[in-house]
Amino acid sequence: MQLVLEFLALSFVQDVLKILFILLLFAMPLGTFMTLMERKWSAAVQDRIGPNRANIGSYRGRGLLHIAADALKSIFKEDLIPRGADKFLYTIAPFFSFMSAVAVFAIIPIAGPIGDFKFQVTDVQPGLLFIFAITSLGVYGAVLAGASSNSKFALFGGTRASAQMISYEVFLGLSLMGLFMVYGSTQVSIIVEGQGEHWFGLIPKWGVFTQPLGFVVFFTALIAETKRAPFDAPEGESEIVAGYFVEYSGMRWSSFMLAEYIAIVGVAALITTLFFGGYQVPWLYHWESAPQWLVTLLQFGKFTSFTFILCWFQIQIRWTVPKFRFDQTMALGWKKLLPVALLNTVVTAIIIVALA
Amino acid sequence: MxxxxxxxxxxxxxxxxxxxxxxxxxxxxxxxxxxxxxxxxxxxxTIQYPEEERPVSRRWRGRHRLTRRDDGFLKCVACYMCETVCPAKCIHIEAGEHPDFSVEKYPVSFDIDELRCVFCGLCVEACPKQAIRMDTGVIGMAYHSRESFNFTRDLLRDAYTPNEKTKYTDADLPKPPDQQSALPNSHGIPAL
CATH class of the missing domain: 1.20.5 (Single alpha-helices involved in coiled-coils or other helix-helix interfaces)
Incomplete structure (x- = not known):
């Protein structure tokens, strides 16, 4: 018993356990669930029923078995590498996509700290700069897949993806400048703690209230980073079939898809953390005698529910807004989001200086 | 311009x-x-097809059926009108003499190859006795063998519903000596 406790007290062991918990019990299940929910929810938007046929015997589970059916199918599907493709790059491209989608969860706190123990894999001091670095790596997934597939459609998709993702990283960073100024740090834990305060003891000091413009620009830029509608020109179903991963099949294709859905969850978790107070439950400070376990549970519940709602919102946006043409994507970014993000930064700076 | x-x-x-x-x-x-x-x-x-079916119009031309007279016997008098008018040549009738003189002729065998049928409805229009109709509303005929689509007289005829005027039963329908037994089909559709 003593040995087990000592083993658990090792920070290395704790890190591994946190990674396993956040990835295997939070990010991956939610991402996998989203693959089905995208189809069910889009069906609801379009007055359809959605998938409900996969069954074991007569048990259908309201379509839930489609997740297992999809996974089984892609495992047993033939894994093709097209003739003339660069085998090495073709093989490692899905890893980049998947890795960048998953790594976002490394700095996201899913509940408040208890003493020294943080419900966060690592609270790196650069904080969000780490996110920017990781999302830049995600570009490689699309570019390598597009370049190595030996297919013109894939090459087009990869080109579009690289241009779009590199452009939108600019606004991704700029839109958060105001947030950094308001909370005085790039470190995630400090930003989340700052959002636990209240104005006049009533309105929580969430990022979405302190930085509404920054929120809009950041959300838009993140949707563009995940290459989802309305910014899905790199996939471009109507013109270039599936864009950069058109040649992929089987489990490699699935890892691209899964990466996309984990990225949705990642985006939702990131926006919850930065703009909706993260794990901070509003008005909870009134209840001072609350037991620690209940507070932690409430915090986790609040974080999870906000993440889920934002996942739903992204899917709803996808099925509402028509696709931007590629030049429109670029025009929206450089001509509209960039000035707005800069304006937001300047105005925030002026207000902060004026108040100080 | x-x-x-x-x-x-x-x-x-x-x-x-x-x-x-x-x-x-x-x-x-x-x-x-x-x-x-x-x-x-x-x-x-959404209409969840195998469980739910789209309602069809009463005039929708589905699988054929052979109607009965009030006394329980088939209306068909084996006049060959439908066989003659059929553009797909899918109807094959053999006439027989009925012991009852008022009935005169009856179909000893009345086979329709539903695979050849084009569902034009000309047989229904040609029939002088309204003995053949296509109002069963059966949309999906899907079987595993070609033979299953060959509908014989006993598969096509209406269900036997006795009333006070009924004189004949299905057992009274004279069977021809060389009548093949009703071919089985994969759905085990009973004789109508």
Whole structure:
């Protein structure tokens, strides 16, 4: 018993356990669930029923078995590498996509700290700069897949993806400048703690209230980073079939898809953390005698529910807004989001200086 | 040549340039559908085919049936009208002499190859006795063998419903000496 406790007290062991918990019990299940929910929810938007046929015997589970059916199918599907493709790059491209989608969860706190123990894999001091670095790596997934597939459609998709993702990283960073100024740090834990305060003891000091413009620009830029509608020109179903991963099949294709859905969850978790107070439950400070376990549970519940709602919102946006043409994507970014993000930064700076 | 140019009214200005009001209007519509369909499936137009079937019109031409007279015997008098008019040559009738003189002729065998049938309905129009009809409403005929599509007289005839005028039963329907037994089909459809 003593040995087990000592083993658990090792920070290395704790890190591994946190990674396993956040990835295997939070990010991956939610991402996998989203693959089905995208189809069910889009069906609801379009007055359809959605998938409900996969069954074991007569048990259908309201379509839930489609997740297992999809996974089984892609495992047993033939894994093709097209003739003339660069085998090495073709093989490692899905890893980049998947890795960048998953790594976002490394700095996201899913509940408040208890003493020294943080419900966060690592609270790196650069904080969000780490996110920017990781999302830049995600570009490689699309570019390598597009370049190595030996297919013109894939090459087009990869080109579009690289241009779009590199452009939108600019606004991704700029839109958060105001947030950094308001909370005085790039470190995630400090930003989340700052959002636990209240104005006049009533309105929580969430990022979405302190930085509404920054929120809009950041959300838009993140949707563009995940290459989802309305910014899905790199996939471009109507013109270039599936864009950069058109040649992929089987489990490699699935890892691209899964990466996309984990990225949705990642985006939702990131926006919850930065703009909706993260794990901070509003008005909870009134209840001072609350037991620690209940507070932690409430915090986790609040974080999870906000993440889920934002996942739903992204899917709803996808099925509402028509696709931007590629030049429109670029025009929206450089001509509209960039000035707005800069304006937001300047105005925030002026207000902060004026108040100080 | 003068071209007619239709001016499309594209509202411009800050509201359009911001995108967000437009997206909000779109979201209002999609969310209304979403929540209505999540709470109740009232708006859903899907017909879940094998369990539910689309209702067909009464005039919809489906599988044939052979009607009966009030006394329980088949209306068909084996006049060969339908066999003659059939453009697909899918009807094959053999006539026999009925012991009852008032009945005169009856079909000893009445086979329809539903695979050849083009469902034109000419046999129904040609029939002087309204003995053949296509109003069963059977939409999907899907079997595993070609033989299953060969519908014999005993598969086509209406269900036997006795009433006070009924004189004949199915056992009284004279069987021809070389009548093949009703061919089985994969769905085990009983003789109508």
């Amino acid at each position: 003068k071209f007619k140019v239709k001016k499309v009214d594209r509202s411009e200005g800050l509201k359009e340039a911001l995108y967000i009001p437009g997206i909000a209007v779109g979201l209002k519509h999609t969310m209304r559908h979403f929540f209505r369909n999540i709470i109740s499936k009232k708006d859903v137009v």
